[in-house]
Amino acid sequence: MARRGKKKGRPISGWLILDKPVGMGSTEAVSKIKWLFQAEKAGHAGTLDPLASGMLPIALGEATKTVPYVQDGAKIYRFTVAWGQERSTDDLEGPVTKESDLRPSEAQVLALLPKYTGVIMQTPPQFSAIKIAGERAYDLARDGATVDIPAREIEIGRLDVVEHGADHTVFEV
Structure with missing residues (x-):
């Protein structure tokens, strides 16, 4: 008969920075790392959308107690805006709903940057990782x-x- 209350896994502790690939959710990434290291406990500091790639900090064991301190720190994101298309999901996953031949110049883009810096109000898109009544907004939207x-x-x-081309601009925030 198995003993109750015994934790599964090894008592391994520390931080791991995973270069999360596109197509994998943050929770799935943590599960794979937890399995790989046979860790008793694992968690992540921040959520990356399944369509986003990037560095995902993963805490193992006792390090999970420090997650709130890491989550509150400043983060850097790099993203590309493709000009001339609007998509139903505000990302590359959804179908194109509108097209335009208009393209902003680099000077026009640079002139708008101050409007989006400092303390601003932001309405997250329907396809975001924000939780609504315990479910991710992107799951509800899908x-x-x-x-x-x-x-x-x-x-x-x-x-x-970071880069401005005829059909796109790469930003870092």
């Missing part, structure tokens, strides 16, 4: 639901243009 996600105050420390 099921056809339209949810009311209120605008919230965020602080953007800096917003830079």
